[in-house]
Amino acid sequence: MTVLQVENLGKQFQMHHLGQSLHAFDSINFTLAQGEFLLLRGPNGVGKSTLLRTLYRSYLPQEGHIWYHTTEGRIDLARAADVDIALLRRREIGFVTQFLIARPRVAAEDIVAEPLRLAGIPAAEATAQARLWLAEFGVKRDLWRAYPTTFSGGEQQKVNLARALILPQRLLLLDEPTASLDAGARAALVRRLADLKAQGVAMIGVFHHPGDVAHLIDRDIELTAKEVTEDVAV
Ligand SMILES: Nc1ncnc2c1ncn2[C@@H]1O[C@H](COP(=O)(O)OP(=O)(O)OP(=O)(O)O)[C@@H](O)[C@H]1O
Ligand SMILES: [Mg+2]
Structure with a gap:
């Protein structure tokens, strides 16, 4: 099609x-x-x-x-x-760029889980899936609850990809x-x-x-x- x-x-x-x-x-x-x-x-x-x-x-x-x-x-x-x-x-329609638009005081795992929550998936499950994707892209566990505004360029890009690709x-x-x-x-x-x-x-x-x-x-x-x-x- x-x-x-x-x-x-x-x-x-x-x-x-x-x-x-x-x-x-x-x-x-x-x-x-x-x-x-x-x-x-x-x-x-x-x-x-x-x-x-x-x-x-x-x-x-x-x-x-x-x-x-x-x-x-x-x-x-x-x-x-x-x-x-x-x-x-x-x-x-999704768009993946090189740049994460990090928002102040939003944790990495919440940024990644957001598309799932907007699609109606319960918060606990959305967060669990977000953590799996952060791990898959190699974001250290210590950073999952942290704010990506202070992450390195590569770490921000990993959060960006996890968010952009979590929901087909x-x-x-x-x-x-x-x-x-x-x-x-x-x-x-x-x-x-x-x-x-x-x-x-x-x-x-x-x-x-x-x-x-x-x-x-x-x-x-x-x-x-x-x-x-x-x-x-x-
Ligand atoms: N908003 C804009 N206003 C005016 N010119 C623009 C704008 N955005 C892009 N351009 C111009 O359009 C041309 C194409 O830019 P574009 O960013 O699409 O190139 P690209 O093929 O993606 O290059 P690169 O490989 O460097 O990423 C450039 O000459 C750029 O200066
Ligand atoms: Mg370009």
Whole structure:
């Protein structure tokens, strides 16, 4: 079943103070089915993060469509109302960045358990599962009740991943999730992504070390400065 169908997607940034626009990407076309994994490639500044943020609708595109398919029909994320986007983000579309948005005086295990609690899972069980994921990603037990605002960059990233991946979603967008992770956490992340893929989660990701996920990739898209080509890999 198709999850996402991107048609002729294009984005520029208007740089008002310079009186000019900056080309981010154009003519992006691809279709992603349940359980498929798409790798985005290209040099620094070519628009990979911008494309992921546009798919997540943090940015509005100027051209094209982002058809997200559900059992009730399809919705164009490029034009959907903010309220519909908010609902989809809560239930179906996840985004993993390199950065944890740590909140003051919220314990690591509560940050990780929150998506489960919002999904209606009782607090005690949500916390128990959160601890399993913190352990899996290699966060020391002493830190589970501590506040991540003071954690190291790598520790924050582990909390971030545990939270983002605890609840399987239909579509997962990943922006360099392995940056700043040690080997153990990288291996745990790859195991989790393989498991999510097997459960039917569709994924689009940018990876600093694409070799980590080579066995998961179904397709890749190379972004280039002016034009975009899509090719089928593996
Ligand atoms: N909000 C913004 N306003 C203006 N320009 C932006 C904005 N966000 C990104 N850009 C520009 O768009 C271009 C693409 O940036 P983007 O972050 O998508 O690149 P990237 O491919 O993810 O690079 P990297 O590999 O370094 O992460 C860059 O030239 C950047 O300066
Ligand atoms: Mg980027």
